Amino acid sequence: MGRAPAEVGRTAAVQRLIDLDDRDELTSAHVRLVAQALGRSERTVWRWLSAAREEGRYGRVSAARFTVTPEVRTLLALWSGNASRVHAELVERARLDPASGPVPSLATLHRAIRRDLTAGERAGLRQGEAARRAHDVFATRPPAHRNAVWEDDHKRVPVEVDVEGELVCPWVTWFIDCATRVVVGVAVTPHAPSRDAVLASFAVRDRPA
Numbered sequence: 128m129g130r131a132p133a134e135v136g137r138t139a140a141v142q143r144l145i146d147l148d149d150r151d152e153l154t155s156a157h158v159r160l161v162a163q164a165l166g167r168s169e170r171t172v173w174r175w176l177s178a179a180r181e182e183g184r185y186g187r188v189s190a191a192r193f194t195v196t197p198e199v200r201t202l203l204a205l206w207s208g209n210a211s212r213v214h215a216e217l218v219e220r221a222r223l224d225p226a227s228g229p230v231p232s233l234a235t236l237h238r239a240i241r242r243d244l245t246a247g248e249r250a251g252l253r254q255g256e257a258a259r260r261a262h263d264v265f266a267t268r269p270p271a272h273r274n275a276v277w278e279d280d281h282k283r284v285p286v287e288v289d290v291e292g293e294l295v296c297p298w299v300t301w302f303i304d305c306a307t308r309v310v311v312g313v314a315v316t317p318h319a320p321s322r323d324a325v326l327a328s329f330a331v332r333d334r335p336a
Contacts, residue, residue: 136165138185141175142225148176183221183230193231195243203240208252210236276305279312281320290317 140161147153155169158176162169178184195203199213206212210233217230231239240249251259279302287294295317302312 137175138225140165140172141179141185144172144176145179180222181218182232183218183225183227185225185229193235193239195239199236199239203244203252208249210240271306273306274304274311277302277311278305279303283319288317 144153144157144161147157158169158172161167162172165172175185199217202213202216203210206216214230214233214236217236221227221230244252245262247259247262250262279300282299284297284299286296288297298316298318298320300314300316300320301310303309304311
């Protein structure tokens with residue numbers, strides 16, 4: 128559905144006023160002329176200009192609820208979960224490309240982050256993987272019989288060992304039986320977890336005592 132004529136007029140007028148302001152040519156007379164043409168007060172037009180400058184918004188706020196998109200997730204990762212930085216980045220992108228759409232207010236962005244991201248995701252963005260894992264549901268499944276469900280995990284051991292003349296911190300990969308909390312498979316590798324570590328932990332599990 129297309130936008131109403133009044134909305135189109137506002138967008139075009141605000142873009143024109145922004146262009147004038149960028150060239151230091153904007154005057155109160157320009158604002159007054161736009162206000163008269165669109166049947167609004169001068170104060171309203173100045174508010175439109177402020178929204179365009181601060182939020183990258185050239186039209187009314189959309190009634191649709193703002194959600195955290197893949198683009199916003201990427202920016203959150205880039206800025207370590209700092210919503211203010213992400214908002215500033217979105218505003219700058221909208222300033223450079225008005226057609227990219229309206230930018231939510233900072234308060235709206237905060238609400239969307241709290242609603243769309245889990246507590247673990249938010250902690251991980253701010254403080255890293257260790258903080259995220261503190262919110263994991265690891266080993267919190269409902270009670271079941273033995274060997275119904277296994278879960279695996281990895282841990283970097285903060286101890287340096289000599290591997291072929293090079294000091295590295297090994298990784299431990301293990302499986303536990305969720306019902307009994309018994310470790311049913313384990314492997315230690317000199318590198319970050321990969322397919323071989325998982326297979327090695329299974330091999331230990333299957334090896335006769």
